[in-house]
Amino acid sequence: MKIYQLVIFLTIVLSIYFSVNIFLYYQTRPLFNLPSVGTWLKVIFWVLVLSYPIGRTFEALFGGFVLIPFVKLGSMWIAAMLYLTLLFFVFWLIVPVSAKFGLNIKGIAENRQIAVIFIYLVMLIILLAGYVNATNPKVSNINIDVNKPLPTGKVRIVMASDIHLGTIIGKKELAKLVNAVNKQNPDLVLFVGDVFDEDITPVVNGNMGNLFEQIKSKYGVYAVTGNHEFFGNYTDKISYLKKHKITVLCDTVLTVDSINIIGRYDRQSIRALGHPRKSMVELTKNIDLSKFTILMDHQPANLNEAVNAGIDLQLSGHTHNGQMWPLNYITKAIYEVSMGYKKKGNTHFYVSPGYGTWGPRIRLGNRPEIVVITVNENEK
Numbered sequence: 001m002k003i004y005q006l007v008i009f010l011t012i013v014l015s016i017y018f019s020v021n022i023f024l025y026y027q028t029r030p031l032f033n034l035p036s037v038g039t040w041l042k043v044i045f046w047v048l049v050l051s052y053p054i055g056r057t058f059e060a061l062f063g064g065f066v067l068i069p070f071v072k073l074g075s076m077w078i079a080a081m082l083y084l085t086l087l088f089f090v091f092w093l094i095v096p097v098s099a100k101f102g103l104n105i106k107g108i109a110e111n112r113q114i115a116v117i118f119i120y121l122v123m124l125i126i127l128l129a130g131y132v133n134a135t136n137p138k139v140s141n142i143n144i145d146v147n148k149p150l151p152t153g154k155v156r157i158v159m160a161s162d163i164h165l166g167t168i169i170g171k172k173e174l175a176k177l178v179n180a181v182n183k184q185n186p187d188l189v190l191f192v193g194d195v196f197d198e199d200i201t202p203v204v205n206g207n208m209g210n211l212f213e214q215i216k217s218k219y220g221v222y223a224v225t226g227n228h229e230f231f232g233n234y235t236d237k238i239s240y241l242k243k244h245k246i247t248v249l250c251d252t253v254l255t256v257d258s259i260n261i262i263g264r265y266d267r268q269s270i271r272a273l274g275h276p277r278k279s280m281v282e283l284t285k286n287i288d289l290s291k292f293t294i295l296m297d298h299q300p301a302n303l304n305e306a307v308n309a310g311i312d313l314q315l316s317g318h319t320h321n322g323q324m325w326p327l328n329y330i331t332k333a334i335y336e337v338s339m340g341y342k343k344k345g346n347t348h349f350y351v352s353p354g355y356g357t358w359g360p361r362i363r364l365g366n367r368p369e370i371v372v373i374t375v376n377e378n379e380k
Helices: 001-032 038-060 067-100 109-134 169-183 201-205 234-243 269-273 282-283 304-309 326-333
Strands: 138-146 154-160 188-192 221-224 252-256 261-262 292-296 312-314 342-343 347-351 370-378
Touching: 001 038, 001 067, 038 067, 067 109, 138 347, 154 169, 169 370, 188 261, 188 292, 188 312, 188 347, 221 261, 221 292, 282 304, 304 347, 312 370
Parallel strands: 138 370, 154 188, 188 221, 261 292, 292 312, 312 347
Antiparallel strands: 154 370, 252 261, 342 347
């Protein structure tokens, strides 16, 4: 991303961020008027607001473990912002109705304070539920049949996307992922983009790559880039994965025991590479499509490309299925498949909501997962 594009992007994001927080500040004012604690609550509010942008800025500038608690705390505030905003809007819709029943919330300071406290308590319950959900990934199993020859008649694929390793998703979470993958006894392990979050420094400092080397897979471990791999020095991230025995496919194709695996650069790559990624026509022109063919493409955009190219199975992530309700309605409007399985023509698609999280360690409306895909050879 060019400097002027980055400046414009950050200006828009920060403008929205602080606009929302100014709205929340004014909605929370009744608590700031409480005797003895009001001033402290005001200080805590602005510490929460500033934690994430300041923490991420210091992380980008200095790397390492600088201000990690602020990043984690601030990331949770992002989720709080969403649900506080929704709750306050609902609150102001209720106020006129409650007035008809003789409950004067707007006109009595004590009632406003009780209402704001209640809203914050509901928000905390929502975040707790979302945190519990986000920290308990599941194993999703699907079975598909193909009219292609397969080693021993079937192949067992374990897929994970959107791990987002970094400051918030760390070594403990990666160890849990590796253990879950190995329990599935996979033939193939595929990481479908956004292995990293933003800065790679916490991953390197935590020696997280050593855990990747513990993955047991008959035909190996393969990965593609996601958009987050291009936040920062993407070449360092690719090199780090390769160093730890993960084959990274960057608009490349390889064949493993009669299985074609195609890995595309993420769509974000054009800004980093300065040229478009290869088309599906280019990627498939020299391969034998009579063999079972897997496509890893981080973002599930334009599914017809895979159908027209004769792909048997496309695996994607990226959407998080919105990560936090009701944002899933946005991803469903953008993508043909926001989460789960779909078949178009002879092509099977699976879009995972991901294993990790971006920003807050919160998931509502979906669970983190690894996906076990058992591909069966149809008998002819």
